Each structure stands twice: as C-alpha cells, then as structure tokens.
Amino acid sequence: MTEGNFVDYVKIHVTSGKGGKGSVHLHREKFITKGGPDGGDGGRGGHVIIRGNPNLWTLLPLKFKRHLKAEHGGAGSKGRSSGADGKDIYIDVPLGTVVKDSETTxxxxxxxxxGQEEIVAEGGMGGRGNWHFKSSTNQTPRYAQPGVDGQERDITIELKVLADVGLVGFPNAGKSTLLSVITAAKPKIADYEFTTLKPNLGIVAYRDYKTFVMADIPGIIEGAAEGKGLGHYFLRHIERNSLLLFLVPADAKDIVKEYEILLDELRRYNPEMLDKDRLVAISKCDMLDDELKAEMKAELDKDLKAPYIFISSVAQMGLTELKDTLWKMLNA
Structure with a gap:
C-alpha cells in the first residue's frame, strides 16, 4: 500500500432515517360503512452502523464520503399494515478503529x-397508527403519531494500527530499512528525518510457515506526548501493538538516554503502554568492530533496563536472532 492511500483519520457527518408516520384510516367495506380505526404504524428509520471489516487496512474509502444518510421509514397504511423500515447504512472500517463524537471528543x-457492529446514529421510531388510540369514549380517532426524527451528528473516525510488533524510534533510526529487509513491505527509505509519515505494515515470515505482523511507526521526537510535531498522530498507533521493538542506532550519542526519552514519551502519552513487552535493537551495528561492541555491551548490561540485541539491516546481521527473540516474546 502506498503512503498516500493510507488514511487513518476522517471526520464525517451521519444522519439516521426519520420514522414513518402512522396512518389515520377507518375501516370501510361493502356493507360496513362505519368500521373502526385500522391505521397501521410507521416504519422505523434506518440506522447508521459502523462495522468491523478485517479485509480493510485504511480509512481511504471514507475520505471522499463526508455525508452519509440512512433511509426514512415508510408510512403506515390501512388494515393495520405497518410501513417498511428504512434501509440501514453500514460503514465498514478496519479493525483497531476508534469512533468519537466530534463535538465532545x-x-x-x-x-x-x-463483524462487530455498533450503531452510531439510531433511526427514528415510527409513529403509531390511529387504531392504537381507540377507546370506549373515542371509537373513531382521526389522528395518529408522526414519526420521530432521526439523529444527526458529526463523528471522528481514527485508526490505530493493529500489529504484533510496533517499531519505535527517533526519525532516521532505520525502522523502514528493517521492515523492508525482514518483510515484503516497500516503505519509502531516505537519509533524511521524517521520511515515513504514515505507518507501514509488513508480514514477517518465520520458521515453519508461521508469520507475525510488524508496523513501522513514524519517528517520535522529544515532546511528542504534548503533540509536538505530529506526536499524537504517531503515538496512537503504538497503543494497539502487542510488543514494542525500540530501534536505537549504534552511532547515537547516548543509547540508554535515547531509549529513556522514547520510553518517557510513551509514559506521558499513555502510562499503560509501559505494560507491553519491550525489546531494544541496536541498529547499524555493522559500523562496530568486536572491541567496540564488547565495550558497548558492558555499558548496556549495566545501564539499560531492558533486553537488547545488536542488528544491521543492511549487512543482514542478527536478523534471524531478532526474529527468534520476537517470536518467543510474542508467544511467551
């Protein structure tokens, strides 16, 4: 999927159908000139329903449909016949979608x-026909109820990517490169920051035809939790991942500090994110010789409070070990 086709945020206006009006009808037949009331009820207005579709990965189909309206209910008729219910409208969305009221948030x-279905705007109830209102003192009521109006509201639909492993790191840490090497995904890769502006998903092929899904989340910057840059748009995608893979380049000034800054941004955005399993991958390790790697390992063993692994996407180093470790953590 190209970056331009990945839409993860839309605002739409939905209107449910109005209920049909009840019928005011008096029974008339040959030889029955003054029959009683037999007006039927109006039909229910159509609902607007959000439905989960596992075959969708984006909100792109909703990008150009900003106003959705369900059908009105049919009017009641003679012989206590009820009007037809209005046709419901179904809005299919990917799994991991959050629906909010745009006014109240x-x-x-x-x-x-x-297949999960949720009504976002209920259709109006149909009006009752005049046969409901007959009594001993009013045997021929000449009135019925009008249908109830439908609901009208603005909603915001946000997609939070569902993936087994989420790649977390500063811009230009090598997340897209890693995804392109261990999956068939083809993310945009360049040597400048914020090359990735939308999440990319890839399926990692493991041993014995097993697979798991990895998501390349756009780079986080310090202050993202307060909305700096596109912080909130990026961070919400991490909430749905089972496991977080932190990517820190080997040439970073301070690997432990970078990891702690990333962790702090997640904590400030949503403390529950820290309950997820975490693994730190030291990327671009093909730049290190054995002596430098041993020196770095001694420091990390002492200061880094998380399991870590050395990898190089370009040189294909440590990738099998990385997949083994991720699979064990996902199935622990």
Whole structure:
C-alpha cells in the first residue's frame, strides 16, 4: 500500500432515517360503512452502523464520503399494515478503529473484532397508527403519531494500527530499512528525518510457515506526548501493538538516554503502554568492530533496563536472532 492511500483519520457527518408516520384510516367495506380505526404504524428509520471489516487496512474509502444518510421509514397504511423500515447504512472500517463524537471528543466505541457492529446514529421510531388510540369514549380517532426524527451528528473516525510488533524510534533510526529487509513491505527509505509519515505494515515470515505482523511507526521526537510535531498522530498507533521493538542506532550519542526519552514519551502519552513487552535493537551495528561492541555491551548490561540485541539491516546481521527473540516474546 502506498503512503498516500493510507488514511487513518476522517471526520464525517451521519444522519439516521426519520420514522414513518402512522396512518389515520377507518375501516370501510361493502356493507360496513362505519368500521373502526385500522391505521397501521410507521416504519422505523434506518440506522447508521459502523462495522468491523478485517479485509480493510485504511480509512481511504471514507475520505471522499463526508455525508452519509440512512433511509426514512415508510408510512403506515390501512388494515393495520405497518410501513417498511428504512434501509440501514453500514460503514465498514478496519479493525483497531476508534469512533468519537466530534463535538465532545468523547470516545463512543472501538471496533476490534471482525463483524462487530455498533450503531452510531439510531433511526427514528415510527409513529403509531390511529387504531392504537381507540377507546370506549373515542371509537373513531382521526389522528395518529408522526414519526420521530432521526439523529444527526458529526463523528471522528481514527485508526490505530493493529500489529504484533510496533517499531519505535527517533526519525532516521532505520525502522523502514528493517521492515523492508525482514518483510515484503516497500516503505519509502531516505537519509533524511521524517521520511515515513504514515505507518507501514509488513508480514514477517518465520520458521515453519508461521508469520507475525510488524508496523513501522513514524519517528517520535522529544515532546511528542504534548503533540509536538505530529506526536499524537504517531503515538496512537503504538497503543494497539502487542510488543514494542525500540530501534536505537549504534552511532547515537547516548543509547540508554535515547531509549529513556522514547520510553518517557510513551509514559506521558499513555502510562499503560509501559505494560507491553519491550525489546531494544541496536541498529547499524555493522559500523562496530568486536572491541567496540564488547565495550558497548558492558555499558548496556549495566545501564539499560531492558533486553537488547545488536542488528544491521543492511549487512543482514542478527536478523534471524531478532526474529527468534520476537517470536518467543510474542508467544511467551
């Protein structure tokens, strides 16, 4: 999927259908000139329903459909016949989608399962026909209820990528390169910061035809939790990942400090993120000789409070060990 086709945030206006009006009808037949009331009820207005679709990866289909309206209910008729219910509208979204009320920013629900359906705007109830209102003192009521109006609201739909492993790191740490080497994904790769502006997903092929999904999250910068840069857009995608793989380049000034800054950004955005399993990958290690690597290892053993591994995507070093470690952690 190209970067331009990955849409993870849309605002749309939804309107459910109005209920049909009840019928005011008096029964008339040959030889029955003054039958009683027999007006039927109006049909329910159509709902607007959000539905989880596991075959979707993006909100692109909604990008150009900003107004969605369900059908109105049909009016009641004679012989106590009810009007037809309005046709419901289904909005298919990928799994991992959060739906919010645009005005209050309140989270209405989350779609996490295939086929999950949630009503975002209820159709109006149909009006009752005049036969409901007959009584001993009013045997021929000549009124019925109108249908109830449908709901109208603005909603915000956000996608939080669902993946087994999320790649976390500063811009230009080598996340896209790693994804391109161990999966069939083809993310944009260049030697400048913020090359990746949208998450990229790839399927990692493991032993015995087993697979797991890895997501390349756009680079985090210090202050992202406060919304600096595109912090909130990037950080929300990490919430859905089972395991976090922190990527820190071997030529970083201070590997432990970089890791702690990344960890602190996650903590400030959502403390629950720290409950996820974590692994640190020291990337670009083909630049290190054995002596320098041993020296760095001694420092990391002492100061880095997380399991770590040395890798090089370009030189294909440590990638088998990385996949083995990730698989064990995912299936622990």
């Amino acid at each position: 309140e989270t209405l629900f989350e779609i996490t399962e295939a």
